[in-house]
């Protein structure tokens with residue numbers, strides 16, 4: 029018969045301490061904790077205690093001897109009356125039997141492993157399998173699991189009826205009560221030490237660990253006030269289909285920092301050391317809120333109550349990554365067998381690389397293995413990394429429960445689905461954590477039904493037995509030499525397929541399911557999207573300014589150190605504005621976002637030409653007239669056809685929205701950074717439709733910089749200022765400025781080039797990095813001090829992520845948005861609706877300020893067409909060369 033009590037024991041053999049601890053009742057734990065706390069009492073008291081202890085020890089030894097004799101007797105004579113009538117003794121006998129079994133089999137496995145150890149003939153995989161088997165044998169020996177086939181199938185006669193279950197429960201309760209009574213009596217007559225021995229002889233180490241465990245369990249979790257929900261608010265959320273938990277998050281002030289070694293985090297000294305080494309002495313607000321919650325259920329093999337899922341919304345640069353990286357490492361570091369237990373899904377390859385680097389920083393000192401799967405490498409190469417060459421072979425060995433060479437996988441959704449479908453022995457059944465970072469972005473991606481596939485792989489339907497990756501029944505459950513299934517081959521989520529688990533409730537165990545963790549600076553509140561995640565017992569944590577009294581109208585919180593400006597200008601003036609920021613305002617370490625890869629390329633070329641030109645003499649001929657048509661070349665004209673709505677008055681910008689980055693959503697995932705704004709912000713649009721009030725935006729306070737002498741005004745031929753139409757012009761201020769290095773960054777570039785650009789930017793060797801939205805989300809480029817929105821985004825979420833590339837981790841930063849005249853109304857509407865209008869300062873740039881830039885700019889503009897043609901030819905050559913290789 030399945031033994032409920034035994035399920036309290038840890039599944040992982042590695043965790044010896046917790047198994048002993050799990051057998052303690054809450055009352056006992058408190059007694060022991062009190063004993064430990066007494067250690068801190070005054071010296072005299074301690075002395076007395078010490079004396080008593082010594083006395084007790086002698087008594088204890090005597091009593092132990094007696095007990096051992098009596099229990100071994102009971103074991104030998106099963107029919108002995110006393111053991112049958114005394115459940116307390118029964119329990120003890122059972123435990124001793126387990127210990128005996130464990131010793132016996134443990135030794136066997138140790139011996140076998142020793143024999144094969146260091147043998148060159150034994151491949152690593154076999155060693156791993158042996159390790160798993162040893163662990164499984166140990167777990168089975170401890171009686172943690174009983175195979176379903178060892179339990180008679182429920183028949184009409186044998187299946188427990190509700191009544192018989194109730195009877196059984198009553199019986200159990202009675203037994204428990206008796207046991208408790210007996211234990212109470214014991215308490216009076218035995219010393220604490222005797223009691224420990226009687227309870228299975230906890231050694232000092234185990235005791236210390238157990239007590240530490242209890243003590244840390246008693247460290248209260250941080251409490252955050254939750255605003256009371258009014259009936260009206262409840263009704264409103266309900267009418268919009270938003271569940272209560274999502275409509276009313278647990279709010280935390282951004283400044284809620286806590287020392288990294290605070291007991292509530294329960295981080296090991298190893299990890300604290302790593303953090304301090306990395307310059308992290310305090311946990312930021314989001315980490316303060318999230319880490320203790322995740323660390324609450326930190327035992328890997330804990331198959332009791334499944335922990336609830338978390339949705340976390342916190343400003344850009346507020347440290348969301350570490351909020352999941354630290355607890356995942358801490359919890360997984362106790363694992364024995366390598367299994368895929370944490371999966372982090374991200375929207376782009378670059379982000380995967382970044383998050384992997386973060387994991388690698390803190391994983392030092394553990395033997396956890398981390399991998400990325402993004403489609404940058406060949407599929408076969410990734411398969412080899414994930415499951416090993418042998419197991420990845422279609423005709424290779426199929427292991428029930430799969431096989432993994434990594435503990436933590438960081439991946440883009442498309443490539444992950446490919447592995448779920450096509451990599452033999454790759455399985456998500458052992459997952460303990462599923463992290464969806466940049467969650468709102470990912471939830472807008474529906475290609476390949478990635479979420480459905482993941483959720484299916486994690487949660488098999490109750491009818492579906494684990495029959496192997498191909499669903500065929502020919503794969504047998506892996507068993508040990510005694511015929512027991514190897515426990516580690518079965519994930520907690522799949523346990524019910526093989527083992528009869530009790531129905532869940534707080535006390536009774538159930539299979540631990542994966543904990544889903546969602547993170548974003550702009551988390552969706554779209555009920556349909558949230559529902560698609562099948563969250564269990566979720567909580568919504570939001571780091572938000574103003575805490576409970578925070579401005580409800582303020583939809584997203586931006587970093588405290590961020591200063592935002594908008595410059596309203598003609599579209600033709602935008603390049604000049606960028607030059608003004610660079611050369612007159614000394615802007616450096618800046619990211620400049622354009623709306624497309626092509627647009628980024630042209631702007632980059634133009635500024636590079638300007639840089640070349642500004643120190644060279646400017647001939648009057650090149651300045652006599654500026655192209656009548658605002659477009660500098662027919663190529664741009666051609667490219668801009670697709671975007672009529674934006675007008676066609678940009679000198680350097682084709683206005684094409686055919687963003688190359690977005691078009692590449694293949695099964696290889698590309699960088700599904702798709703900068704397709706409409707898809708990115710689907711839910712934002714939906715929320716608008718959900719009845720939130722339309723803001724009443726007035727435009728009078730939007731100051732525009734309308735230049736009287738617009739050198740690129742398409743309506744008239746520009747007269748060149750006489751002062752600069754001389755044969756040589758000296759643009760004094762800009763000429764003397766040190767060289768400025770500008771580069772572009774887009775998905776068009778090969779991986780190695782991208783990496784070298786980021787490295788150079790991080791070292792300060794690139795002053796302005798012009799990019800599409802490839803790096804607008806999640807990327808943590810520490811030196812960014814300025815963000816320029818060359819093309820303002822149409823949706824607020826994108827704005828928040830872009831400007832959030834600066835002012836990260838408590839630093840300061842500035843964002844400039846170049847708002848075209850015709851966009852000004854929309855822009856104001858967008859930010860007002862998000863409750864953000866007050867934060868944006870209007871900035872006027874006077875003609876006088878840009879005057880000196882014009883001559884070299886005009887020349888650069890004239891040379892742009894040629895530069896674009898030659899760069900295009902060069903890039904074609906490069907593509908051919910790469911293809912030939």
Ligand SMILES: Nc1ncnc2c1ncn2[C@@H]1O[C@H](COP(=O)(O)OP(=O)(O)OP(=O)(O)O)[C@@H](O)[C@H]1O
Nearest residue numbers: 308310311312344345346347348349549806808837
């Ligand atoms: N407790 C901390 N102390 C000091 N620095 C920290 C701490 N936590 C995180 N950081 C640093 O803050 C920076 C931003 O962190 P992270 O990238 O996790 O932010 P984020 O909230 O995920 O931002 P985004 O929403 O843009 O993805 C990183 O450089 C990280 O190393």
